[in-house]
Amino acid sequence: MIIAATLAIFVAMILAIIRGIAGPTLYDRILAVNMFGTKTVLLISLLGFVMGRPEFLDIAIVYALINFISVIGVLRYSDSNEFKHTPANKESTEKEP
């Protein structure tokens, strides 16, 4: 059962990466990276149980914190003018393939 859960989490990670590559706006990509990070925390915990080494849970805690701090950092330092999402900006990003 744990192995089936690991495979399911892996598939969810691949779906998140697809959205991360194809997301039309910047915020879709940030959301995809955040979801990828949360799924990684789960993957590390499950792998720790599968391989019989519970030390991996320390890495899972650290990665949850690092994921959170990175998203906060991204949103705090994207306040400048270049990240403003004007409608002209939106049309130009939708025209790109």
Add this chain to the structure above:
Amino acid sequence: MDIVINISSGLCLFVGSFLCLCGGVGMLRFPDFYTRMHAAGVTDTLGSAMILIGLMIISTGFLVFIKLVMILLLGILIGPTTSHVLAKAALHNGLEPLLGHQEEADNKETTSSNP
């Protein structure tokens, strides 16, 4: 007793992985950023909570159990906060949500609408 533990843990793991898969599919199929964030935020938090509860039931020692409880509390606190911060930043920087079909034509005609 053993079989009760195994079955309940398997059930929690199954529900959790089903929710995570739904979240992944929702990320691909929903039309707008704000709806995708519903999919990602809700299913992320509840799915990871279910998976961690399933692992807690079959955990092998006291320290492992405590660490899983800590990851669970951290996940429950961080997940909704990240959704809120993302949505607020996107709205503050001008990303407009996609509204219903009848008002979509009005939104396309007037570029600076704010319902």
Add this chain to the structure above:
Amino acid sequence: MINIVILTLLVVIAIAIIRMKDLFAVVMLLGIYGLLSASFFVAMDAVDVAFTEAAVGAGISTLLMLVVISMTGRREITTRHKPLSALLVVAITGFLLIYGTLDMPYFGAADAPIHGHVAPRYINDSMQEIGVPNIVTSVLASYRAFDTFGEVVVIFTAGIGVLALLSVARRPEDPEQITVINDSMHKQHLVIRIVVKILIPFILLFALYVQFHGDFGPGGGFQAGVIFAAAIILYTMLFGLSTARTVINQSFIRLTAAIGVLVYGSVGLATLLSGGNFFDYDVLVNDPIAGQHLGILFIELGVGCTVAAVMIIIFFSFAARREIQLNNKNKESSSC
């Protein structure tokens, strides 16, 4: 099998990083690159290294790069000339390096010298000689303590370099202006501030746990220092640089960085004065095992202090420069 998949993904992401012109996407891809490297180390069963890579590569580096591109701009300026001579030099050097590694034994071969003499000595004798369950910590902190001393001095030198290049003489801000900035940020970031106020003590406690649990599981001084610095950086990002400077004094942080290196060096000096070799912890107290434990405790403390202080110094310098640039822009736009 999984190694090939991860390595292929690493190569794909590296090519994407080089070819993309949008620097923000490049920073995100660098974060994912650090995460993939950490998984690669986990797949190779090197848990300590994966820990450090996840904390530094996917966390602190991404934050520092974000501060930088918020200052410099989001597009990469394309160069006009094609650097063909540079390409030739790089290709020749790379070819010579690869040719040099053909003589080395294969990765993991059983008859390599390192697997014949060095590794069995560490694996067999580490528990009796040092008494610490985590072999990585015993190798890093006791058998190769001199190399770790070099690493700590390198980190300290990086901190001094950043201070020499980027430090700004600040006049002390009046408390009224600090409360004005604080109140405006409070209105803007209300929810996240309260959540972070709950989280930061736990992150600091977790850093202390990682520091002292390094003898028994993955952890140690480097990882603990990075996590500690990450907590302080989180506080600085959300409460403003001025408030963070009144909470954490600048001179205290610089003093801590120096004290970490000094503690490490003075453990070596104490072993010399007690009659043993440099960093030979057996002579510190009467019992050799207790001496090893005491020595490892002190040098991990020194490493943790220096790493945390240097990361905080680097982030504060970057953030101070960014604040000055924003102030200059505001003054220009308000005076025009």
